[in-house]
Amino acid sequence: MAKIKWTTADPKGVLTGAHYLDGNHAACEGALAAGCRFAAGYPITPSTEVVERFAARIPLVGGMFIQMEDEIASSICLQGAVWAGLKAMTVTSGPGLSLMMEHIGLAAMLETPCVFVDVQRGGPSTGMPTLPSQADMMQCRWGSHGDYEIIALSPSSPQECFDFIIDAFNLAEIYRVPVFFMMDECVGHMTEKVIIPEPDKIKVVERRWTDKKPGEYLPYEPDPEDLVPDMVKAGDGYRFHITGLTHDERGYPAATDVEVQDKLVKRLCNKIYKNAPKIWKWEEMDTDNCDVLVISYGISARVALRGIEMAKEKGINVGLMRLIVVWPLPEPRIKELAEKVKAIVVPELNIRAQVAREIERLVAGRCPVIPVGHAGGTVHNPEDIYKAIVEAAK
Amino acid sequence: MSVALKQNPVEQFLRIDRMPHIWCSGCGIGTSVNCFARAVLECGIDLDKLCVVSGIGCTGRVAGYLRLDSFHTTHGRAIPFATGLKLANPDLHVVVYSGDGDLAAIGGNHLIHAARRNIDLTIICVNNFNYGMTGGQVAPTTHHEKVATTTPYGDPEYPFNLPYLAASCGAVFVARWTTYHVIQLTKTIVKALKKKGLSFVEILAPCPTLYLRRNKLGTSIDMMKYFKEKSIIKHGIDPKEVSLETYDKEIIVGEFVDIDKPDYLDNYNEILKKKLGDKFQPWGGK
Amino acid sequence: MAEAKTKKKKFRGVVVIKPEWCKGCEICVTFCPTGAITMSKNFNEKGYHYPEFTYPEKCTGCGLCGLYCPDFAIYGYREKIEEAEG
Numbered sequence: 001m002a003k004i005k006w007t008t009a010d011p012k013g014v015l016t017g018a019h020y021l022d023g024n025h026a027a028c029e030g031a032l033a034a035g036c037r038f039a040a041g042y043p044i045t046p047s048t049e050v051v052e053r054f055a056a057r058i059p060l061v062g063g064m065f066i067q068m069e070d071e072i073a074s075s076i077c078l079q080g081a082v083w084a085g086l087k088a089m090t091v092t093s094g095p096g097l098s099l100m101m102e103h104i105g106l107a108a109m110l111e112t113p114c115v116f117v118d119v120q121r122g123g124p125s126t127g128m129p130t131l132p133s134q135a136d137m138m139q140c141r142w143g144s145h146g147d148y149e150i151i152a153l154s155p156s157s158p159q160e161c162f163d164f165i166i167d168a169f170n171l172a173e174i175y176r177v178p179v180f181f182m183m184d185e186c187v188g189h190m191t192e193k194v195i196i197p198e199p200d201k202i203k204v205v206e207r208r209w210t211d212k213k214p215g216e217y218l219p220y221e222p223d224p225e226d227l228v229p230d231m232v233k234a235g236d237g238y239r240f241h242i243t244g245l246t247h248d249e250r251g252y253p254a255a256t257d258v259e260v261q262d263k264l265v266k267r268l269c270n271k272i273y274k275n276a277p278k279i280w281k282w283e284e285m286d287t288d289n290c291d292v293l294v295i296s297y298g299i300s301a302r303v304a305l306r307g308i309e310m311a312k313e314k315g316i317n318v319g320l321m322r323l324i325v326v327w328p329l330p331e332p333r334i335k336e337l338a339e340k341v342k343a344i345v346v347p348e349l350n351i352r353a354q355v356a357r358e359i360e361r362l363v364a365g366r367c368p369v370i371p372v373g374h375a376g377g378t379v380h381n382p383e384d385i386y387k388a389i390v391e392a393a394k
Numbered sequence: 395m396s397v398a399l400k401q402n403p404v405e406q407f408l409r410i411d412r413m414p415h416i417w418c419s420g421c422g423i424g425t426s427v428n429c430f431a432r433a434v435l436e437c438g439i440d441l442d443k444l445c446v447v448s449g450i451g452c453t454g455r456v457a458g459y460l461r462l463d464s465f466h467t468t469h470g471r472a473i474p475f476a477t478g479l480k481l482a483n484p485d486l487h488v489v490v491y492s493g494d495g496d497l498a499a500i501g502g503n504h505l506i507h508a509a510r511r512n513i514d515l516t517i518i519c520v521n522n523f524n525y526g527m528t529g530g531q532v533a534p535t536t537h538h539e540k541v542a543t544t545t546p547y548g549d550p551e552y553p554f555n556l557p558y559l560a561a562s563c564g565a566v567f568v569a570r571w572t573t574y575h576v577i578q579l580t581k582t583i584v585k586a587l588k589k590k591g592l593s594f595v596e597i598l599a600p601c602p603t604l605y606l607r608r609n610k611l612g613t614s615i616d617m618m619k620y621f622k623e624k625s626i627i628k629h630g631i632d633p634k635e636v637s638l639e640t641y642d643k644e645i646i647v648g649e650f651v652d653i654d655k656p657d658y659l660d661n662y663n664e665i666l667k668k669k670l671g672d673k674f675q676p677w678g679g680k
Numbered sequence: 681m682a683e684a685k686t687k688k689k690k691f692r693g694v695v696v697i698k699p700e701w702c703k704g705c706e707i708c709v710t711f712c713p714t715g716a717i718t719m720s721k722n723f724n725e726k727g728y729h730y731p732e733f734t735y736p737e738k739c740t741g742c743g744l745c746g747l748y749c750p751d752f753a754i755y756g757y758r759e760k761i762e763e764a765e766g
Contacts, residue, residue, distance in 0.1 A: 038482050059674055064481045069507040073474035076467060080478025082487060106468050179530045223499035232461040233488050234479060237442040241409070241458055252412065253458055301565065399696050402746060402755035414751060419703035419728070424750030576747040615710050
């Protein structure tokens with residue numbers, strides 16, 4: 001039986017009340033509410049406020065923040081903190097995420113529960129540091145070398161930056177996986193009302209500490225049901241060894257054992273595929289008998305509401321599926337809707353149809369998938385989304 | 395009646411199920427591990443609280459052979475991982491055990507910042523003058539003009555003076571020995587482990603399969619004799635003077651730097667106490 | 681004529697060898713200060729010659745062999761003879 005223990009938030013980290021915060025600040029508060037007590041980061045526009053607030057708050061909450069010398073150091077420092085027993089995160093934007101790639105792979109391989117926050121900005125390269133995009137969506141999933149799977153969430157308001165980062169931390173702990181909190185500059189710098197509830201209203205997952213004793217515990221012995229191994233921390237006498245090399249259940253290197261590789265890598269992916277129904281999170285609006293379905297996520301989903309409104313004024317029956325967990329995609333529901341609609345329209349702030357192409361792959365020809373791309377730097381003009389819906393309705 | 399034979403003290407540290415190890419015949423890494431094991435025993439550190447973090451390379455394999463909470467991380471990044479471990483739980487005793495290429499080339503930036511911050515870590519750097527695991531490429535510690543696979547005609551570069559690098563960036567304890575000086579090395583590691591702040595111990599070691607063979611420097615035993623012949627012990631000397639540019643230069647060994655300075659957490663706690671007063675609970679501080 | 685006093689040794693050296701771990705580097709034999717260990721003519725499973733504690737009476741128990749051994753295959757120590765003989 002998977003030993004998932006739910007509890008409520010530690011009051012020390014919860015700033016209960018009604019606040020007026022931008023997404024970055026709200027994300028920091030959400031992390032603290034989720035029990036995050038360690039962050040390592042490096043300044044990068046437009047994400048820096050998250051760690052600036054964390055640095056100011058954490059001494060009074062109890063924990064540690066350190067600005068490391070680069071993103072490469074930050075992305076592994078937080079993993080050291082996790083293995084010492086704390087919930088930890090790092091925060092960055094596109095260029096920093098690129099630097100962190102090796103350690104994202106390490107987190108996936110070591111099965112370190114942790115959160116990577118990416119406040120996406122215009123790219124590629126230095127791009128548009130102060131303006132939004134959603135162009136890191138493929139990178140967060142496929143960026144590191146080798147085969148592994150991760151979970152990614154996308155908020156579309158400061159309130160959601162607070163609420164969903166808590167989900168991100170919980171998912172990380174349950175599945176022992178790096179979870180990506182894919183914000184964007186627009187949401188990050190947008191200031192709105194954020195309600196932070198009482199601590200006992202916030203549900204938080206405890207780390208899945210093993211109940212096995214030293215000598216019995218194996219760091220990579222998976223739970224037969226959810227395929228996820230239980231966790232320990234350094235200093236408790238387990239004398240465990242973990243390595244980024246292909247390893248067996250003892251954690252020992254087995255770098256030339258093809259069978260071990262097969263088992264391990266498949267499990268790293270299957271633990272997400274198999275548990276996907278418990279991981280998916282999305283919202284639907286007017287999808288019951290719609291002719292056109294808009295699928296979007298993050299800030300683009302919010303902008304799409306206006307495009308949808310314009311289309312409805314013209315009498316088009318259009319619905320919205322808003323992805324909150326973007327990876328893994330809710331495959332069965334997308335397929336189900338694809339059977340019924342004339343076309344699916346996917347607005348996102350990138351021009352290579354990063355999520356749209358994955359949707360198209362799933363849909364497998366059931367209906368056309370029409371990406372509404374945008375190079376970033378600002379959000380979509382709702383007019384463009386409206387036009388795409390009109391085309392789709394034909 | 396004869397007493398039962400004693401067990402080699404290093405064995406309690408080893409993952410016996412993984413022996414014999416992969417290091418070559420005559421490799422200096424195993425020798426350094428003996429000294430490390432004896433030093434740990436002498437310090438009386440709680441073995442459950444002792445963590446060893448390694449990078450990638452031959453020396454990087456040390457973590458995998460030790461029966462402690464041990465971490466085999468990415469190339470060059472053992473130090474930031476160790477920083478995270480230590481800062482998250484200051485009760486842990488964290489040792490970084492890695493090689494010259496791992497710590498001074500790809501990991502160089504992290505080395506200098508850890509020294510600057512004076513994080514309470516003990517860094518053991520086994521310097522075998524090349525990248526062993528990958529077949530003997532040039533390293534920032536390769537002697538000038540020596541041959542390596544990526545400098546087949548001789549290294550045009552000059553090596554780092556690692557003790558100087560560490561000391562100049564703020565390390566509070568800096569020493570160098572060779573694998574010939576096993577007794578002194580053990581004593582020095584005891585001090586390094588007990589020292590609060592960033593300790594850096596460089597251990598010069600033979601790589602008989604690659605560096606020695608390619609440069610026709612003989613066997614591991616020949617290099618140990620070379621260490622014996624060329625070494626001069628100069629405790630307390632300015633680390634600026636201890637560079638190793640060419641193979642024929644004298645090798646200055648000893649404990650070069652041993653100063654007392656508040657470590658990262660001392661400074662962190664002090665500043666916060668000053669600014670926040672009683673509202674602030676010191677993090678891990680004593 | 682007075683009897684020559686025979687000095688009784690209080691300590692002796694003991695060397696424990698694990699031939700199966702040895703890789704035949706011969707560092708122990710080379711650096712043993714008294715020549716108490718020599719390389720065996722035999723091979724271990726991996727094909728390496730390993731040391732043997734050939735001259736125990738020469739061993740002082742300095743322990744250098746054990747400290748040097750890169751393979752943890754040899755360990756030397758000093759023990760009190762009275763203890764050893766109950």
